[in-house]
Amino acid sequence: MLRRLSIRNVVLVERLDLDFEAGLGVLTGETGAGKSILLDALGLALGARAETSLVREGAERAEAVAEIEVAANHPAMTLLDDAGAEPEPGEALLLRRRVRADGGSSGQACGASVPAKVLRAAGDMLVEVHGQHADRGLLDAKAHRGMLDAFGQVDTTTIAATWGALSALRRERAALAEEIEAAKADREWLDHAIGEIEELSPQPGEEEELAGLRQQMKDAARIEDDLTDIEPLLSGSEGALSQMRQAARAFSRVSEVHEGLANALTAIDRAIIEADEAERQFAEARAELVHNPQVLDEAEERLFALRGLARKHRVEVEGLPALLGDLVKRRDAITTGDARLTELDGEIAKSEAAYRNLAAALTEQRKSAAKALDARVAEELEPLKLGAARFVTDITDAEPGPAGSDRVEFTISTNPGSPFGPLGKIASGGELSRFLLALRVALAEVGGAGTIIFDEIDRGVGGAVASAIGERLARLAEKHQVLVVTHSPQVAARASHHYRIAKSSDDGVTRTSVERLDDAARREEIARMLSGAAVTDEARAAAAKLMEAA
Secondary structure, three states, rough: EEEEEEEEEEEEEEEEEEEEEOOEEEEEEEOOOOOHHHHHHHHHHHHOOOOHEEOOOOEEEEEEEEEEEEOOOOHHHHHHOOOOOOOOOOOOEEEEEEEEOOEEEEEEOEOOOOOOOHHHHHHHEEEEEEOOOEEOOOOOHHHHHEHHHHHHHOOOOHHEEEEEEEHHHHHHHHHHHHHHHHHHHHHHHHHHHHHHHHHHHHOOOOHHHHHHHHHHHHHHHHHHHHHHHHHHHHHOOHHHHHHHHHHHHHHHHOOOHHHHHHHHHHHHHHHHHHHHHHHHHHHHHHOOOOOOOHHHHHHHHHHHHHHHHHHHOOOHHHHHHHHOOOHHHHHHHHHHHHHHHHHHHHHHHHHHHHHHHHHHHHHHHHHHHHHHHHHHHHHHHHHHHHOOEEEEEEEEEEEOOOOOOOOEEEEEEEEOOOOOOEEEHHHOOOHHHHHHHHHHHHHHOOOOOEEEEEOOOOOOOOOOOOHHHHHHHHHHOOOOOEEEEEOOOOOOOOOOOOOOOEEEEOOEEEEEEEEEHHHHHHHHHHHHHHHOOOOOOOHHHHHHHHHOOO
């Protein structure tokens, strides 16, 4: 619901902060007073085209701010949040727009900069504006199906899920078919690539193992002479270990003579133990560091083969086994994929049949809802002096989708025998406004924007028709906030709050002002609307009677 409209330097409005309430609000005033300026300012805040002509003469820029109260789960909250505005649940939305006199404009939502298209999209969800020349809600045929579904309580949840599953199957089939065709085109290459990898049969960790063996062989070749020299010094018959053992035997014969000799024998025994360990480790290392030219050649040959194959396929050596698996899978897809395609075709056919059944049932529900809506609108047309017109909800075939396969459009025929056509193309300005009112009243229960604005919906009518318009606006205001720019005293008398727009000149400067009227001022304004410039007592009495009757 629109709570406040703040305007700065828009045409004749220098500064204005206007508060609104729930129910039916009317804006009245003499012709040319500036009623359209308020709507232009609101449109600016809601993302309409920013015209430099809106900037007040002598001002650098114009600004309009709409404060709108919405529920935390309103779609506009999600829209603005996705746009980076981050609205706070429970707080009113502030939609701000500025236009400079030298061109250019900027928009904000909840203090964050947003494009005008975001303001417009949010505005379409929050405020409906119906006028003589433009409409962003009921005239949009793309929205008619949703309105009819809401009116007829048509549930599209099941068909949407079915459509989603069907679409997923179709995507899977298309991807599989593409994969199979690509595999068939590459079959010769696949066979060759798989063959050479299988022939080499790379194993996990093999590159590291071969590289280690290669390095070990090279190290063995480099120190082979040193190892040959070391062996007799350590283990030969004249080596250090043999001599220490001879010394130990000699010491054992004399160690009992002196304590020092015994200690020397103990030290020699420890040395022999360490020497034995050294001999053992030397023997093991010598066995591992055997230089075998044939083994080295074989290790290098395989290592280079693995690395060459990896470079060819642009993978690491460790990635060759996984690559082999992927290539085999692609080749297998040629033989197994056709079977899966056949299986998918069966699943798709079954899903398509289920979708068609749901869509057909949905069409029947919509046809039934359309008849009810047509009858509801027809009830509203006669009192609005549109008794010769007919309203028909046209349902035709459309491309299947998550909401079924129906195209819905509201059409009218203004005279007997005249063809039916879209609302905006068939009805004249005055007829269109009344048609929209009839349709809006019929759809009152299905929600829509929280604020509905009618701009001079009563133009060219009076008496009973104006009274009928006022009565329907009041009914609509029980479900929505309704604001009406009107010249009709019958409509104004129905208002729960009334604003008078006036224009004045001071020192050659013209300004538009807005005043909220109390009951006495309302009676005076309605009397003016009844009698013209000179307000008579009879007009005041008639105004009081209208207000009392409302």
